[in-house]
Amino acid sequence: MLAEGLRILIAACVCWLNFVTIDVFFGLPKEGGVCGATAIAQEIEKKGGALHGGYMMGNIVSSPDASAGTLLASCAVYAAGIPGGLFTALLVYIGNRICYDPGYAGTTGTITATFIVYGFTQIGFSASDFIAGMVIAILTIQGLSHVHASRLLATLWRWRS
Amino acid sequence: MAVLIALAVVAGIAGYAAARVVLERNTMRRLPFLNVVSFAITGSLMLLLPHPLTIVACAAYFVGSTLESNAIASTWSGGIKKDA
Numbered sequence: 001m002l003a004e005g006l007r008i009l010i011a012a013c014v015c016w017l018n019f020v021t022i023d024v025f026f027g028l029p030k031e032g033g034v035c036g037a038t039a040i041a042q043e044i045e046k047k048g049g050a051l052h053g054g055y056m057m058g059n060i061v062s063s064p065d066a067s068a069g070t071l072l073a074s075c076a077v078y079a080a081g082i083p084g085g086l087f088t089a090l091l092v093y094i095g096n097r098i099c100y101d102p103g104y105a106g107t108t109g110t111i112t113a114t115f116i117v118y119g120f121t122q123i124g125f126s127a128s129d130f131i132a133g134m135v136i137a138i139l140t141i142q143g144l145s146h147v148h149a150s151r152l153l154a155t156l157w158r159w160r161s
Numbered sequence: 162m163a164v165l166i167a168l169a170v171v172a173g174i175a176g177y178a179a180a181r182v183v184l185e186r187n188t189m190r191r192l193p194f195l196n197v198v199s200f201a202i203t204g205s206l207m208l209l210l211p212h213p214l215t216i217v218a219c220a221a222y223f224v225g226s227t228l229e230s231n232a233i234a235s236t237w238s239g240g241i242k243k244d245a
Contacts, residue, residue, distance in 0.1 A: 004166045036234025043189040061196045062231040064224055071200055072223065075207035076216045084216055091217070095224035099231050131204040132167035135174050138200045142193035143178050 007125055011133030014120070015070050016140065018113055020156065022066035026105035029056040029157035033101050037062045044146045052157045053150025057142060063101035064092050066109025067141075071134040073113035078127035085114025168208045175201035188237055192230050199226040 002010075023029075029052040032038030040061060041054030060067055069092050076084035089110040096106050117130045141149045178197035185191045203223045207215055 008167060008170060034231060034235055035238050036231055036236075039238030040189050040192060040234055043187060047190070057193055058234070061192045062227065062234060064227055067200075068223055068227070071203060072216070072220055075203065075219050078207055079211050079216055080213040084213060088216055088220060091220035091224070095220065095227070098224060099228055128164050128167045128208060131207060132170040135171050135197075135201050135204045139174050139178070139197055143174070143181065143197040146190060146193060 002124070004129065007129045008132045008136070011120070011125065011129040012136040013133075014116060015074075015113070015130060015134040016137040018116060019065070019067040019070045019109055019134075019137065020141075020153075022109045022112065023056060023060070023105055024153075024156050024160050026066075026103055026108070028059045028065060028103075028105060029053060029153055030161075031055055032062075033059050033103070034062050034099075041150075044150050047147060049147040049150035050154030051150075053153035054146075056153045056157070057146065057150060059101075060138075060142065063099040063103075064095040064106045065101075065103075066105045066113075067134070067138050068092065068095075069106045069109030069111075070113040071131065071138075073110045074117050074127055074130035074134055077114060077117045077121065078131060082114060082118050085110065085118070089114070164208050168205060171201050171204045171208065175205065189234065192234055195230060196227075199223060199230075202226075 037058030040058035044054035045051045072088045073085045076088040092106040092110045181194040203219045
């Protein structure tokens, strides 16, 4: 049994990899999905950040993407196991449509996170570790330094394209 | 007891991000910090009320707050540009 603090940090890394991989794979850094996301990206660029990283951060703000899916899947597995996670995928799908987002990053992220979190609960982790871990993971992208986070995301986008 | 550390982490991040929202002067750059606050509140909802129905409350809260950010950002940027 690992200490809870260490488990939360490992969970944060797993959540970070899950949502960044899926968001970049689905092309969120390519362009702003709505005009508000584009405007956020332009403001981040004005401050010295990278435009494509800014697009991804704007898209995360404007619609439930894989990061929201990972958080809601962790919450659902905590309360109701795998069936709860799959039910959440439906809620995220509806949320995407409400927010005028034609993509499937949120739904896909929810389904993969459900199985990842459930798998980790089988080896001594708790789903609550993943709830705290995902909040730490989103803090590193959206809450510490927009300039550095957008440059990192733009670098990952260059590798993919 | 086991949940207390997770709850403390989530609540601490919520307070930090809320302070960044207040300190940031540019409205568009406030929204990513507001997004972190939404994540933290959604997480603490589930940690405080572990019940299957809380899933619906979390999803409703999160999608609602995302839609509000979307609306603020789109309105602030001038709405959909129509080619005249």
